[in-house]
Amino acid sequence: MTSLPSSLELVLPLVDDLAHDIPEIERYRRLLDALRRLLPCDAIALLRLEGGELLPLAVDGLSDDTLGRRFKVADHPRFAALLANPEPTLFPADSPLPDPYDGLVDKAPRLDVHDCMGCSLQVDGKPWGLLTLDALEAGRFNAQDLATLRAFSSLAAATVSAAERMHVLQRAAEREHTRAESYRAAAGQSATRTLLGRSAAMRRLLDDIATVAPSDLTVLIRGETGVGKELVAQAIHAASSRADRPLIAVNCAALPENLLESELFGHVRGAFSGATGDRQGKFELADHGTLFLDEVADLSLSAQAALLRVMQSGQLQRVGSDREHRVDVRIIAASNRDLADEVRAGRCRADFYHRISVYPIGMPPLRERGNDVLILAGTFLEENRARLRLAGLRLAPESQSALLAWTWPGNVRELEHTIGRAALKALSRRGGGSRALTIEAMDLDLDVTTVTPVETVAAPDPAGLPLRAALDAYERMLIGAALERHDGSWAAAARELSVDRANLRRSALRLGVVPAAMGN
The missing domain is CATH 3.30.450.40 (GAF domain)
Structure with missing residues (x-):
């Protein structure tokens, strides 16, 4: 005491x-x-x-x-x-x-x-x-x-x-998000995960969400496949004044051209073969709420023109009807392609691009999020632990190092599938049972041998290098030498360099330095 x-x-x-x-x-x-x-x-x-x-x-x-x-x-x-x-x-x-x-x-x-x-x-x-x-x-x-x-x-x-x-405003937004779950369920959507991460890239993203969410501006979410763009859309909607109204999601890539207007704007009975009754489209379902257009770059030029009319006037006509309906819908769009490049290639209308990208937000790829990999892995570990009915599911130190060293071309979706497969492999290797299970590096099946081992890290020659490059080279040498002296032990190297171990791992990942013997 x-x-x-x-x-x-x-x-x-x-x-x-x-x-x-x-x-x-x-x-x-x-x-x-x-x-x-x-x-x-x-x-x-x-x-x-x-x-x-x-x-x-x-x-x-x-x-x-x-x-x-x-x-x-x-x-x-x-x-x-x-x-x-x-x-x-x-x-x-x-x-x-x-x-x-x-x-x-x-x-x-x-x-x-x-x-x-x-x-x-x-x-x-x-x-x-x-x-x-x-x-x-x-x-x-x-x-x-x-x-x-x-x-x-x-x-x-x-x-x-x-x-x-x-943080009363943030908590209020979370409560509103919970209230909106019933609307999403009615639209055929299940409860989803939340955005996780503490990296600088994620902090910038959350700042952008907090800035634009209270407004009614149209948002374009840009990011690679698998980064979680729909989670960003859900977060924007949950923190907006429309959170108690539905969030309706549309996968534009899955909409056949001949059914697009019916899906978006609805139709009346007899409008076409198979139209046996009146039907609301996604815009009407999202009235006073939010419409999320995923993979918007896959819309044809004619579909873009039809959408543009509704976005500009707020008025639509169901297929087969002369009657106009007015809707109040906020648009959030997402694309894994650069729409500016699509405009230059003639696959996207310039006026549609400017209307859809009023407030662009970039969702960072997983390789730029440092230690967020382990935070996200914790979520997937817990989900698989419950699914497999295990007492515990954890990562061996070598597995954590392997996750940090991988570049994740498939982003968060790839991480989720990797953890799921590894859990099954580890369970099969052990032969069943319900006690705690450890995922070893071999269960992950990630080839991290292409990352620079510490033995190849040489003293930098700063001559002719820009300041940032020279500093990176020097930091790479110090980290590599410390890891080599301590046989790949992150904890020992962090103590020698007087830095936090998690920060050391993030720096090593950014610089491409991983110990040859993946230690703890």
Whole structure:
């Protein structure tokens, strides 16, 4: 137990933070840092309760993919016990309850006999989430530590309450998104994932979404196949004033030319063979809501002209009818091709291009998102764990390195399929069962041998190089040499270079440096 002055020195900055608008991630990082210094441990986490799931918001001492996981409380009795107890809980070192972090603690592949304690956090009289602490050494925590955690939990609750109030608009948008799920379900769409990631590229994307969402401007989402453009459209709609109205999605590439106007604008009975009744088109279904036109570059020139008329006037006619219908629809479009190039090639009308790309947004490819790969992998690991009915599904250190080293030409969709296949291979290799499962690098089947190994990294010659290139070359040499000295150990190299291990991996990935022996 630390002395009183030391404890005050740790908590007073947190009290001061309550009055300042600082980023949520930084606020939570400071909270965990202070608690870990008050109560030394090997892993600590802050999780928020949403429905029946716990979402990790900040972790220290746990693998990066933990941030992408969603822990169903019903699947994890330790979490359920913490939420059910208004007081902090210290589990016996030999507790038979499985630990949700088994295989996720940086310093240990397995959590058998160890110390674990935690507490629930209450905001406005309701359970908000959990603080959890794990120590690999049995007997590390005692009754006095429980009292310290009890006192600290009040400050932690005030911290998360301040963060909630600072982000009230964002939370309101999330609630509106939930209300809109029923409209999407009526339109034949299922619940979808949310945007995940903490890279600079994703922060820029989220800033763009926050800027344009409250307006009614037409948005063009640009990005490679598989990056998740539809998730961006859903996020824009959820944060808009139209969130309580439907979001209707149309795959333009799948629309036959002869049925396009009927699908978009509707038809009346007898308009053509098979038209046995009146039918609303997608525009009318999306009235006062949002219409998402995916793969808009695949529309023919005549289809573009028909769309342009509706976008300009807000009026449409059903096929076979002379009656005009007025609609109020916001358009969000997406394309994996550059529409400006399509205009130059004569495959896209210039007036349509300018109308559809009022506010362009770029969705970054996965290869430019650094450590987001592991966060997204955590989501897919948890989905496959539940689908395969496993107690746990984790990545071996070599697997994490392989994921970071791969260039992901198929982007997030490729990552999802890679994790799904690897989980099946790992399960088959082990021969079934329901205990925790580890995905090895060979299960991923990714050829990362083309990435520059550290042995080939030579001292740079800065002569004649631009400043940025010279700095990159020097950084590449330092990282490569440190990894070589420590036999590919990321943790040891990060300690030598005095940088965070996750940041070191991101820099190595950007510079094309991967240790020949893919270590932890």
